[in-house]
Amino acid sequence: MAPNPAHTALWPAPHASEAVDATVHVPGSKSVTNRALVLAALASEPGWLRRPLRSRDTLLMADALRAMGVEIEETVSSSSTGGAGNPDRAGEAWRVLPDGLRGPATVDVGNAGTVMRFLPPLAALADGPVRFDGDPRSYERPLHGVIDALRVLGARIDDDGRGTLPLTVHGSGALDGGPVEIDASSSSQFVSALLLSGPRFNQGVEVRHTGSSLPSMPHIRMTVDMLRAVGAQVDTPESGGEPNVWRVTPGALLGRDLTIEPDLSNAQPFLAAALVTGGRVLIPDWPARTTQPGDRLREIFTEMGGSCELADYGLVFTGSGSIHGIDVDLGDVGELTPGIAAVAALADSPSTLRGVAHLRLHETDRLAALTKEINELGGDVTETADGLHIRPRRLHGGIFHTYDDHRMATAGAIIGLAVEGVQIENVATTAKTMPDFPELWTGMLGA
Structure with a gap:
């Protein structure tokens, strides 16, 4: 049987030429x-x-x-x-x-x-x-x-x-x-x-x-x-x-x-865009109280160099122009690991992501996949027993494979903001949880 064209197509990840300034309506959880x-x-x-x-x-x-x-x-x-x-x-x-x-x-x-x-x-x-x-x-x-x-x-x-x-x-x-x-x-x-x-x-x-x-x-x-x-x-x-x-x-x-609340984990790549570009992103309707793991992004991305303000109308996240490494236990919020790893690969200091050995059993073996794909763009990522150690390096363009995993696709898009020439294989896999991701992403960049 011939491969599904959507699974082999390459999507040129948009490169950010300036700081983002956007409002992004994230679909439901x-x-x-x-x-x-x-x-x-x-x-x-x-x-x-x-x-x-x-x-x-x-x-x-x-x-x-x-x-x-x-x-x-x-x-x-x-x-x-x-x-x-x-x-x-x-x-x-x-x-x-x-x-x-x-x-x-x-x-x-x-x-x-x-x-x-x-x-x-x-x-x-x-x-x-x-x-x-x-x-x-x-x-x-x-x-x-x-x-x-x-x-x-x-x-x-x-x-x-x-x-x-x-x-x-x-x-x-x-x-x-x-x-x-x-x-x-x-x-x-x-x-x-x-x-x-x-x-x-x-x-x-x-x-x-x-x-x-x-x-x-x-x-x-x-x-x-x-x-x-x-x-x-x-x-x-x-x-x-x-x-x-x-x-x-x-x-x-x-x-x-x-x-249904907005999906806060799916807000991750858009918040990361503000962090990576030193810009500003508003996510409307961010709940004041929630059990969603994605709410932890406010704390993690602030530690990595951003700032946030939670108001009645939503969350405003602003990047500072610098990205710092982080040592963090993600055991409770493992689904955030691919996006955090992508940001960490662009940081000014090393990061250690711990507590996520169970990611080897997710949509793909996410630890092995992140290590391989970031390293093939010139990165320096090593697997540990329960996570990843990431030493930032100057990255270059190339194909970022997704393994039919929606969070791998969005991780590659984050890297593409800062690295020219990144191509995402099968960006259509984001339809698993966010069918409009390519349109939302280019819309955020004003394209």
């Missing part, structure tokens, strides 16, 4: 959108998602839920212009009408971690079998935490002993639930997957993490906050419970009218 879809599908009444993200991952989630019997109506108000000029599609809303979960069904997870991990627990509640399949890379991503836990909780799953896709969940219409131990050190999504469906299990669920450090804790806090917002009772370590134990009480979930 993927993490919030997909959790909201799951909770709405499990609710006892209809709900609304306003300003949801429309990207490959969220459309895969919506289509998967439809295949399992959930009705999702999409509407766009006549006042919404859509397109790159209004990328957050302010007038768009999805109405979710839960009507029982049914099989037989087939679910395409693509390479979306949230889809492949959050939906098998729902499938165990369905009346009939649900088969899960996806992109070739999805076969390499760990699912054992969810599969083994669901079996302990009473589910029947066929995966030929692989602990990965493809697999079939034989739904029986209900699941006993109860206590379960899992090692979620490779992905916090194992915990979130069980918590999200826990209210619908007959005994609820008690999830006990037994492994080493647990990555991406902000994402678990996001899950807990969103569960509580729809009426679930959740006990957590932060609320006085046992360390590494989360309990969800069985009960009905409410339908909600939820407006």
Whole structure:
């Protein structure tokens, strides 16, 4: 079969000839959108998602839920212009009408971690079998935490002993639930997957993490906050419970009218542009309180040489014209690593990024990919046991490969601002979470 032209095309990364000064409307959060879809599908009444993200991952989630019997109506108000000029599609809303979960069904997870991990627990509640399949890379991503836990909780799953896709969940219409131990050190999504469906299990669920450090804790806090917002009772370590134990009480979930926050992790390349060019970028509607990991960018990029002001209308980030190296533990915010590594490669001093060994199991092995691609542009990056050490060097142009990873593509674009002649392979992979990225990026630069 011939390769997809979008996967082999090269996109000349725009080079910034002057400091950026732009307002960028960042689309909605993927993490919030997909959790909201799951909770709405499990609710006892209809709900609304306003300003949801429309990207490959969220459309895969919506289509998967439809295949399992959930009705999702999409509407766009006549006042919404859509397109790159209004990328957050302010007038768009999805109405979710839960009507029982049914099989037989087939679910395409693509390479979306949230889809492949959050939906098998729902499938165990369905009346009939649900088969899960996806992109070739999805076969390499760990699912054992969810599969083994669901079996302990009473589910029947066929995966030929692989602990990965493809697999079939034989739904029986209900699941006993109860206590379960899992090692979620490779992905916090194992915990979130069980918590999200826990209210619908007959005994609820008690999830006990037994492994080493647990990555991406902000994402678990996001899950807990969103569960509580729809009426679930959740006990957590932060609320006085046992360390590494989360309990969800069985009960009905409410339908909600939820407006999705901008995706703060997807704001990263635009904030980085202000830092790299010594410019200024406004991200409207940045929330004053959020569980999104991307909120940590305010602290990290300020330490690397910028300054920020959070106001009612949004976040204004300003670069100083200098970029400083950083020594930082990114264990809770690993998805920010590619963008931080790109900025660090342009800094005036070395950086050490720690706590992100689990990135070797993401859309690609992000540590190996960042090392290879930055070094092939003349950089000096070495992998450590749990991260990267980056010594800034004068970089040159060349092809920046993305490995079908959206955050690799945006990392290459950041470097291209300061280095002429960088070409991004398959920039279209950004559609996983930000379909309008090329237009937003060139628009920021006034092109």
